[in-house]
Amino acid sequence: MKYKELIHVVEIKSPLTGELIGTVDFTKEEELPFIMTNAKESHKLWSSISLKERLEFMTRLRKYLVEMGNELSREIAKITGKPVIEAYSAEIMATVEAIKYYEKNAEKIIGLQKKSTPIYFATKKSYVEYRPIGPVLVISPWNFPFNLAMAPIISALIAGNSVILKPSPETIFIGKIVERIFKSLDFPKDVVQVVYGDNGSGLASKLIDMKPAKIFFTGSTATGKKILKQAAEYMIPVELELGGKDPMIVFKDANLERAASAAIWGGFTNSGQVCLSVERLYVQEEIYEEFLSLLKGKLGEIWQGNEPYADMGCMTSLSQISKVKDHIEDAKVKGAVSHSKGSIIDGNRFVPPTILIGADHDMKVMKEETFGPVLPLMKFKDEDEAIALANDSEYGLGAYVFTSDSNKASRVASKLESGVIGINDVIIPVANMDLPFGGVKASGMGRYHGEEGLKIFTNQVAIVYDSGVKSKEINWFPYSKNKMKLMEKMLKLLHK
Ligand code: NAD
Numbered sequence: 392m393k394y395k396e397l398i399h400v401v402e403i404k405s406p407l408t409g410e411l412i413g414t415v416d417f418t419k420e421e422e423l424p425f426i427m428t429n430a431k432e433s434h435k436l437w438s439s440i441s442l443k444e445r446l447e448f449m450t451r452l453r454k455y456l457v458e459m460g461n462e463l464s465r466e467i468a469k470i471t472g473k474p475v476i477e478a479y480s481a482e483i484m485a486t487v488e489a490i491k492y493y494e495k496n497a498e499k500i501i502g503l504q505k506k507s508t509p510i511y512f513a514t515k516k517s518y519v520e521y522r523p524i525g526p527v528l529v530i531s532p533w534n535f536p537f538n539l540a541m542a543p544i545i546s547a548l549i550a551g552n553s554v555i556l557k558p559s560p561e562t563i564f565i566g567k568i569v570e571r572i573f574k575s576l577d578f579p580k581d582v583v584q585v586v587y588g589d590n591g592s593g594l595a596s597k598l599i600d601m602k603p604a605k606i607f608f609t610g611s612t613a614t615g616k617k618i619l620k621q622a623a624e625y626m627i628p629v630e631l632e633l634g635g636k637d638p639m640i641v642f643k644d645a646n647l648e649r650a651a652s653a654a655i656w657g658g659f660t661n662s663g664q665v666c667l668s669v670e671r672l673y674v675q676e677e678i679y680e681e682f683l684s685l686l687k688g689k690l691g692e693i694w695q696g697n698e699p700y701a702d703m704g705c706m707t708s709l710s711q712i713s714k715v716k717d718h719i720e721d722a723k724v725k726g727a728v729s730h731s732k733g734s735i736i737d738g739n740r741f742v743p744p745t746i747l748i749g750a751d752h753d754m755k756v757m758k759e760e761t762f763g764p765v766l767p768l769m770k771f772k773d774e775d776e777a778i779a780l781a782n783d784s785e786y787g788l789g790a791y792v793f794t795s796d797s798n799k800a801s802r803v804a805s806k807l808e809s810g811v812i813g814i815n816d817v818i819i820p821v822a823n824m825d826l827p828f829g830g831v832k833a834s835g836m837g838r839y840h841g842e843e844g845l846k847i848f849t850n851q852v853a854i855v856y857d858s859g860v861k862s863k864e865i866n867w868f869p870y871s872k873n874k875m876k877l878m879e880k881m882l883k884l885l886h887k
Pocket of ligand 1: 531533558589595612618631764819836
């Protein structure tokens with residue numbers, strides 16, 4: 392089915408250079424029913440082909456990304472303002488890893504699985520079948536716009552579903568790249584469709600009203616709550632990958648050189664626009680001054696600019712810059728001292744990396760997600776205080792512990808309320824596809840990556856097979872005293 396009419400054409404400019412990247416036709420509301428119908432039709436076809444064949448499409452996709460990775464990361468860098476090397480590692484390489492992982496493991500994860508059957512049911516066999524569910528609505532953010540669209544798309548497709556992608560308006564041109572890739576690799580028509588609109592258009596919300604089989608949302612907690620509420624009306628299953636306020640704890644026995652480099656990279660990579668960014672830095676009081684001087688030294692070495700291999704590029708979203716500014720101002724008013732490579736200039740997206748010395752939990756920068764290049768620093772006395780401070784947050788996405796004492800690392804980590812933990816490392820768990828990824832508390836619900844990342848896009852059907860030879864089962868009617876005695880005997884024999 393075809394229906395296309397322009398509502399308006401938007402020019403997309405690079406936040407990095409201001410150059411024109413291209414144009415995007417906004418999707419018209421009247422197109423949405425056709426898009427949903429197409430998604431349902433393409434799902435019928437796509438789900439009817441074998442997992443093996445679907446994986447062959449994925450192999451083509453992986454090879455394409457490897458071949459075209461350099462060019463694609465340059466395009467992504469222009470769209471987002473991030474350095475090319477970050478686009479290459481976090482957007483392209485991460486997507487390739489995801490495909491490779493599922494090429495290797497999908498059959499094991501969602502192929503028909505034989506399960507054990509209790510001894511009472513000796514004549515039966517048990518299985519789990521992982522069935523495709525239908526059109527999946529993927530709503531993606533702007534900070535890693537390619538990977539955070541592609542990762543759920545890939546998983547949903549491998550599981551046999553069609554996808555409608557609603558990319559963030561901030562990096563909307565990513566949708567064009569996604570469309571181009573699937574088209575050029577001859578994926579079946581409409582198995583991946585993209586809708587384009589600004590937040591005011593409410594396209595995602597209108598699509599939810601059309602009852603997709605599943606919603607995979609990555610974005611802010613505020614939007615996540617709205618989606619959850621709307622999806623509840625229709626009982627649509629939802630995965631919510633939301634914001635974070637990740638703490639990093641540095642104990643006095645840590646490798647301070649490594650911890651300081653990790654804090655600087657973890658706080659400032661992608662200009663701090665990472666859900667797993669180090670957003671709160673807690674340092675044990677005995678090493679506070681020494682650690683601060685290491686941080687200052689490393690901050691001074693950061694190269695920020697629009698050159699492809701600069702350490703930091705610019706921020707993607709102008710509205711995010713106002714938030715960063717507000718958090719810095721609020722912290723300063725409340726007594727923090729700012730140490731920065733420069734100041735924020737109105738209209739300029741190059742926000743200099745900033746350390747806030749002497750932060751405390753009355754400041755917005757320690758409570759709300761900043762999502763910018765700001766590293767607030769606070770002292771702690773001992774293990775208990777560090778854990779209490781780290782857990783004093785509505786969020787629970789990532790948390791990091793730096794110490795050379797492995798017992799202490801495990802002890803502290805086990806008490807941190809988060810979905811992702813790095814010991815003597817930051818951000819990295821998200822890059823291991825064999826690990827589940829997701830948060831607790833206001834950081835979301837559900838997991839993706841790993842086994843869960845495929846299973847969430849399936850209907851897990853429990854099947855018991857009986858040969859049908861016996862005329863009845865012991866637990867069926869009629870009941871009797873003797874039957875009760877027999878059951879009692881069996882239970883005691885098997886489970887005493
Ligand atoms: P956002 O919530 O503003 O937008 C995310 C997406 O939702 C966009 O596509 C947007 O257009 C859409 N949207 C907005 N309002 C909507 C509504 N009412 N109904 C349906 N869709 C709607 O988030 P953002 O600013 O694009 O992304 C940054 C946030 O994402 C940060 O909080 C960050 O921590 C989080 N994030 C989380 C993860 C994770 O894996 N947990 C990863 C990356 C980013």
